[in-house]
Amino acid sequence: MNLPLDNANAFNLLNQGKTLGVFQLESGGMQDLARQLHIDTFEEIIAVNALYRPGPMDMIPSFINRKHGREEIEYDHPWMKEILSETYGIMVYQEQVMQIAQKLANYSLGEGDVLRRAMGKKDAEQMATQREKFREGALENGISEDVSMRIFDKMEKFAAYGFNKSHAAAYCYIAYVTAYLKANYPQEWMAALMTCDSHDLTKVAKFIRECQAMQIKMLPPDVNEAGTTFTASPKGIRFAMSGIKGVGTSVVEAIVEEREKGGRFENLYQFIKRVDFSKVGKKAIENLVEAGSFDFTGWSRDQLRISVEPMFDSAMKEQKEEKAGVRSLFELMGESNENLFTEPPKVSIPTSSQQIYLKEKEMLGFFLTGHPMDSYKQILSRLSCIALRKVDTLDHNTVFRSAFLVETVRVLFSSKSQRKFAILMVSDGIESLELPIWPDMYEEKHHLIKENQLLYAVLQVDRSEGSLRLSCRWFDDLTQANEETVKVCDQAFDRAKFMATRAQQFKKKGKNAGQKKKEEPKVENSKVSLKLNADRTRLSHILKIKEMFEGSRGKNPVQIDFMVDDQCIAALHIDQPWGVELTDELKKKLEEQPAFLSIS
Numbered sequence: 001m002n003l004p005l006d007n008a009n010a011f012n013l014l015n016q017g018k019t020l021g022v023f024q025l026e027s028g029g030m031q032d033l034a035r036q037l038h039i040d041t042f043e044e045i046i047a048v049n050a051l052y053r054p055g056p057m058d059m060i061p062s063f064i065n066r067k068h069g070r071e072e073i074e075y076d077h078p079w080m081k082e083i084l085s086e087t088y089g090i091m092v093y094q095e096q097v098m099q100i101a102q103k104l105a106n107y108s109l110g111e112g113d114v115l116r117r118a119m120g121k122k123d124a125e126q127m128a129t130q131r132e133k134f135r136e137g138a139l140e141n142g143i144s145e146d147v148s149m150r151i152f153d154k155m156e157k158f159a160a161y162g163f164n165k166s167h168a169a170a171y172c173y174i175a176y177v178t179a180y181l182k183a184n185y186p187q188e189w190m191a192a193l194m195t196c197d198s199h200d201l202t203k204v205a206k207f208i209r210e211c212q213a214m215q216i217k218m219l220p221p222d223v224n225e226a227g228t229t230f231t232a233s234p235k236g237i238r239f240a241m242s243g244i245k246g247v248g249t250s251v252v253e254a255i256v257e258e259r260e261k262g263g264r265f266e267n268l269y270q271f272i273k274r275v276d277f278s279k280v281g282k283k284a285i286e287n288l289v290e291a292g293s294f295d296f297t298g299w300s301r302d303q304l305r306i307s308v309e310p311m312f313d314s315a316m317k318e319q320k321e322e323k324a325g326v327r328s329l330f331e332l333m334g335e336s337n338e339n340l341f342t343e344p345p346k347v348s349i350p351t352s353s354q355q356i357y358l359k360e361k362e363m364l365g366f367f368l369t370g371h372p373m374d375s376y377k378q379i380l381s382r383l384s385c386i387a388l389r390k391v392d393t394l395d396h397n398t399v400f401r402s403a404f405l406v407e408t409v410r411v412l413f414s415s416k417s418q419r420k421f422a423i424l425m426v427s428d429g430i431e432s433l434e435l436p437i438w439p440d441m442y443e444e445k446h447h448l449i450k451e452n453q454l455l456y457a458v459l460q461v462d463r464s465e466g467s468l469r470l471s472c473r474w475f476d477d478l479t480q481a482n483e484e485t486v487k488v489c490d491q492a493f494d495r496a497k498f499m500a501t502r503a504q505q506f507k508k509k510g511k512n513a514g515q516k517k518k519e520e521p522k523v524e525n526s527k528v529s530l531k532l533n534a535d536r537t538r539l540s541h542i543l544k545i546k547e548m549f550e551g552s553r554g555k556n557p558v559q560i561d562f563m564v565d566d567q568c569i570a571a572l573h574i575d576q577p578w579g580v581e582l583t584d585e586l587k588k589k590l591e592e593q594p595a596f597l598s599i600s
Helices: 008-015 028-037 042-051 056-067 078-087 094-105 109-121 124-140 145-159 165-184 186-196 201-213 249-262 268-274 282-290 301-324 337-341 353-364 372-382 388-393 439-448 483-519 539-550 584-591
Strands: 231-233 236-238 399-413 420-427 432-437 454-462 469-477 528-533 558-564 567-574 596-599
Touching: 008 028, 008 165, 028 042, 028 056, 042 056, 042 078, 042 165, 056 539, 078 094, 094 109, 094 124, 094 145, 094 165, 109 124, 124 145, 165 186, 186 201, 186 231, 186 236, 268 282, 268 301, 268 337, 282 301, 282 353, 301 337, 353 372, 372 399, 372 454, 388 399, 388 432, 399 483, 420 439, 432 439, 432 469, 439 469, 454 483, 469 483, 539 584, 584 596
Parallel strands: 528 558
Antiparallel strands: 231 236, 399 420, 399 454, 420 432, 454 469, 528 596, 558 567
């Protein structure tokens, strides 16, 4: 594939974090990294892929700051500039280790590879040999032992997690190609993704939500346009007919074959008359109707559904008579049975839009032409509901109101109390989240806990264990919402918010009390006071000092003062149990730091 590697649309997509469906760059962390770095070149995609792994992740802040000029780019030796300039002075690839050894210590590329493998395996004996070889080679080039050993230490540390650039480049070319296709051919790319993962409803649902966010319209299946795959069209992405419940691949192939042979289907009767009954049965046609495959006719789905049986029977009878050579009275008069079905039948009790959407979901697994919550937009604004897609931005303990449809229900028993509780999967048509309903609330409102039930609720964000979880404080039936229930919801919201604030205060009070108890037996140790020049201090310096402190742990608390013209503009305190032992060796290393002023 011969694509330009500087496509602005592809880079804009990456820098906006819109990487769902982009190879290797889909995770939330990768999206944040792309946004912060602002990728401008293909080489930076390679670097991002190599950096975003345990180990090199520590260097990501420096990499970003150096690119944007917020941190000085430093080289331990001027000869390293041509090797590390593309990565802003930071070792990112294994090849850079080999090049440094070749340039600074006269290694051949083969010897450099031996060094790389020895570092990766952490072979102590081999590393001792390589250290001496590097030192001697560097001395031959006039590089002091102090500088060469500092460089070797960095190489050794890096090699434990270093990534092969050629490997990263191959991966990142695929990442770039997928970003290019999504940015420049969004409908075709999203249709291809859905086709590839059509067996996985969870993934397809995720891609449909992405299409909604990209303003790409999802169209229901259509017997004149759809086939066995999701198809891009000027209007949007056409859902695959093979994705309809009860409509297998053989049915779709028979329909497409007839369409290609005889042209478009003008109406339902013509479709039924033309298709092969041995492959396309009455039930399959009814499912096609319920999924919206005949909406192009202008008839309602109720009218189409009512018409299927009489049309099917008439067409079947007509086919049998043709095979038997029998001509009907209509044919003798120059007419056909199709004229019997030119007008839509009357519908005595129309199906509600809610039921139409639910039936559509039953057939497709998704809501495409509408959502049951669409009818409640006015009351939702009165309820001050927050969309589920915005929940991820809320802080721990935030109390909020939301509305949703119950997609699935799992009723379980508590192992301790043997009482029932439920785990719901809820959705507002765009985002889906898991919501537990604990025993007390389950017993009170179990009659509302069922699939396809519309609810509005007071929820609370829980991030106590790192990941996002939801707690339900109150809920009720959205379909019965009125001004009175809105007041009840407001009261429940206020009550939950008060309880959350109170719990936070108790927790803080208990934490402070615990801290006081710990402080009573504290033994005072002499403080280590380190002063640094604030103008010269870089993040890399702080990280280096942190390494030194970690290698000299002790009981003495540390205070780092950042000075400008003999004035302290900021201070960093490092207290027990994380203190240091100020040895002569540590003191000497600190004094060698570029921003060092004094230590006592």
